[in-house]
Amino acid sequence: MVGFVYALMDAGIPVSVRYLLEFTHAIRSGMARDLDQLFLLARLVFVKRVEHCDTFEQVFASYFFGADPAQALIRWEDLLSSKPFHEWLRDQVEQGKLSPEDVQELDTDELLARFWETVLAQEGAHHGGNRWVGTRGGSPYGHAARHPGGGIRVQGKGIHGTAQKVIGARRFVSYSDHSTLSAENLRQALQSLRSLRPSGPETELDLDETIARTAKNGGEIELVFGRELRNRVKLIVLMDNGGYSMTPYIPLVRTLFNNIRGLFADAKFCYFHNCIYGVVFRDPARTDPVPWEKLMNEGHATRLIIVGDANMAPAELMACYGSLDLFTAQRKPGVEWLRELRNAFPVSVWLNPIEKARWGRESTSIQLIRRVFHMEDLTLAGIKNAVTHLNLQGQVYDRLGN
Amino acid sequence: MRFAGTDRYYLNAELGEIVNIAIAMEKPLLLTGEAGTGKTQLAFEIARALGLKMEEARCKSTFKGEELCYVYDTVLRLNDSRFGSGDTGRDVNNIWDYLRFGPIGRAFLSEDRRVLLLDEIDKTDSDTQDNLLDVLEERSFVIREINHKVTALHPPIILITSNAKRELSDPFLRRCFCHYIPFPPPDEMVQIVRLHFPDIPEAFLETCLVSFYRLREQGFEKPPATAELLDWIGSMRKMGIRGPGAGREIPHIGTLLKRTQDILRHKGIRKPSSL
Numbered sequence A: 001m002v003g004f005v006y007a008l009m010d011a012g013i014p015v016s017v018r019y020l021l022e023f024t025h026a027i028r029s030g031m032a033r034d035l036d037q038l039f040l041l042a043r044l045v046f047v048k049r050v051e052h053c054d055t056f057e058q059v060f061a062s063y064f065f066g067a068d069p070a071q072a073l074i075r076w077e078d079l080l081s082s083k084p085f086h087e088w089l090r091d092q093v094e095q096g097k098l099s100p101e102d103v104q105e106l107d108t109d110e111l112l113a114r115f116w117e118t119v120l121a122q123e124g125a126h127h128g129g130n131r132w133v134g135t136r137g138g139s140p141y142g143h144a145a146r147h148p149g150g151g152i153r154v155q156g157k158g159i160h161g162t163a164q165k166v167i168g169a170r171r172f173v174s175y176s177d178h179s180t181l182s183a184e185n186l187r188q189a190l191q192s193l194r195s196l197r198p199s200g201p202e203t204e205l206d207l208d209e210t211i212a213r214t215a216k217n218g219g220e221i222e223l224v225f226g227r228e229l230r231n232r233v234k235l236i237v238l239m240d241n242g243g244y245s246m247t248p249y250i251p252l253v254r255t256l257f258n259n260i261r262g263l264f265a266d267a268k269f270c271y272f273h274n275c276i277y278g279v280v281f282r283d284p285a286r287t288d289p290v291p292w293e294k295l296m297n298e299g300h301a302t303r304l305i306i307v308g309d310a311n312m313a314p315a316e317l318m319a320c321y322g323s324l325d326l327f328t329a330q331r332k333p334g335v336e337w338l339r340e341l342r343n344a345f346p347v348s349v350w351l352n353p354i355e356k357a358r359w360g361r362e363s364t365s366i367q368l369i370r371r372v373f374h375m376e377d378l379t380l381a382g383i384k385n386a387v388t389h390l391n392l393q394g395q396v397y398d399r400l401g402n
Numbered sequence B: 001m002r003f004a005g006t007d008r009y010y011l012n013a014e015l016g017e018i019v020n021i022a023i024a025m026e027k028p029l030l031l032t033g034e035a036g037t038g039k040t041q042l043a044f045e046i047a048r049a050l051g052l053k054m055e056e057a058r059c060k061s062t063f064k065g066e067e068l069c070y071v072y073d074t075v076l077r078l079n080d081s082r083f084g085s086g087d088t089g090r091d092v093n094n095i096w097d098y099l100r101f102g103p104i105g106r107a108f109l110s111e112d113r114r115v116l117l118l119d120e121i122d123k124t125d126s127d128t129q130d131n132l133l134d135v136l137e138e139r140s141f142v143i144r145e146i147n148h149k150v151t152a153l154h155p156p157i158i159l160i161t162s163n164a165k166r167e168l169s170d171p172f173l174r175r176c177f178c179h180y181i182p183f184p185p186p187d188e189m190v191q192i193v194r195l196h197f198p199d200i201p202e203a204f205l206e207t208c209l210v211s212f213y214r215l216r217e218q219g220f221e222k223p224p225a226t227a228e229l230l231d232w233i234g235s236m237r238k239m240g241i242r243g244p245g246a247g248r249e250i251p252h253i254g255t256l257l258k259r260t261q262d263i264l265r266h267k268g269i270r271k272p273s274s275l
Helices: A002-010 A017-028 A035-046 A050-064 A076-080 A083-094 A100-105 A108-121 A163-169 A183-191 A207-216 A247-263 A292-301 A314-318 A334-344 A356-362 A364-372 A380-400 B013-025 B039-050 B074-083 B103-109 B126-138 B170-174 B186-196 B202-217 B226-239 B260-266
Strands: A196-205 A225-231 A235-240 A267-272 A303-307 A348-352 A375-377 B029-033 B053-058 B070-072 B099-101 B114-119 B140-143 B148-151 B157-162 B177-181
Touching: A002 A017, A002 A035, A002 A050, A017 A035, A017 B013, A035 A050, A035 B013, A035 B177, A050 B177, A183 A247, A183 A380, A207 B074, A235 A247, A247 A267, A247 A303, A292 A334, A303 A380, A314 A334, A314 A364, A334 A364, A348 A364, A348 A380, A356 A364, A356 A375, A364 A375, A375 A380, B013 B029, B013 B039, B013 B177, B029 B039, B039 B053, B039 B114, B039 B157, B053 B103, B070 B140, B099 B103, B103 B114, B103 B140, B103 B148, B126 B140, B126 B170, B186 B202, B186 B226, B202 B226
Parallel strands: A235 A267, A235 A303, A303 A348, A348 A375, B029 B157, B029 B177, B053 B114, B114 B157
Antiparallel strands: A196 A225, B070 B099, B140 B148
16 A cells, blocks of 8 residues: 555655555545445545546556556456456366356356456465556455455446546546646636735724724724725736747647736736847737836836747847847847846746746756746646746735835 | 435435545545536535535635634624623623634534535635634634634534635645546436436437537537536426527527627627737
């Protein structure tokens, strides 16, 4: 069982000792009488997020049914044609326990049930590389003697279809953490972006202040009201929409764009090409510039999200007059401008459509920009991290007030 | 104590098992899943089937967590101390007269075991969830004003629902059993509908479900769920409509699609797309 927990951990499902204790406790008190219940129990105890369901099912399958985690699960048809089953069947017939007529008459369920019974009764019956239920030395299920009469029902007679069937369906694939973004899961991740500040009319009773004033007032009640803390996210999104480097990511960025616009009334969008040199633009065609000073002044009360691949020639970032625009008059190198932006917006994050794993290989400029901005990739996990980062950073500045 | 579904609620066997494990392990059960898949209803049905009383808390974003346990009415006490409590029977010197218990408090203090429902917990802040952690874990809370610890006499059966409007915090999830209710496939849906409309003709139900699942696949902003399907069938039965029609002719489309944009799209009126 400990092995199973480590298998879960290796697969990236966060587990704690506490879960293991709970799991043991539940099994001790007889809550996993058959494999289906074991499966449900383990899922309840170990899986806390729907993103992990698919991984869990894979691990469970590979651990308890010996399926290759890379493959889909063994199917019953495959089992019936597998070597251990045939060996068993031949043994049975040779020993006279089953007559050839029986084999014809019994349906597959019955046959399989008998097969499992025998396998379970044979302690430690390892069949080569196959890890059947009950053949694992470390599992409490391996020893039928410990669970007299119960055994493990691996058959489809369970009230709710077998665990295998449930697993085989792989219902949770679309929730996997690595999945690309869809409108729905993105919306959920973004919705947790928060910025609590006092707003609205003064309707909330300030108890402490009321009591203090009342006491000072010689017991004449004086009610003091304050303003409620509300979630008011102000957001500026800067998008790299120029050049060919962003082209493959247009659908992804568009999903993000539509969702941000739908969720936050106070979101502004600006555009830039590759790197920022003292100016960003209000329109996608980049003709309507936003004055740099105006942008800088938004600073402390606003969250900044930059979307771009951060992939450019080092010169564009580091050199004076580095802009791709040949007629540039900007002497300051791009990285200086980025630093300035970062300082003006203490609560900011850079979202990169390139997967995190590829950042190191893709270009050196990504590493350089990562030193300036906190960077995440455009996967569900990345966006969640980004939102958490913004919330944590933002708390400090919200507290300071405006 | 086993829960096995009721005459009004179709209990998927897997879910039934999960409910019973959670009850036996005395762990809060967190139900997530699409809106309209019967998460909240489940709590009511458990209470009904087991003959227990319900305590329900419909969460709001302004909740801080403590008010679910108790509220100390300072203003009333101040007022009473200034103007006298009259013939209300309250004693200004007795703080207990000014404590009002919320759903959690009532569930803990009651003489019988109760079902405690925390509905749509995701509406609350993560701070609120953190405040509730230990309360739910140890089934006790402290009344800060008098440093009095309230411990549950009978651990309630705790059900928590979430529509995943916001992410729940990890420590909170750790303390719950979590179950994602998947959308029921057609064969289960048939049974669900039959529970609510026992005399529905086979052919009618069939065509309804075909239209329904087709609508769901069209990627609407808010795809219709079980609750909408039941409303839809109910309204058609009331109006005596024989068949659900197809395509744009679906009657009472408003019961299935809730967002204006979805309805417009369904009727083929396209908004000029942006970006």
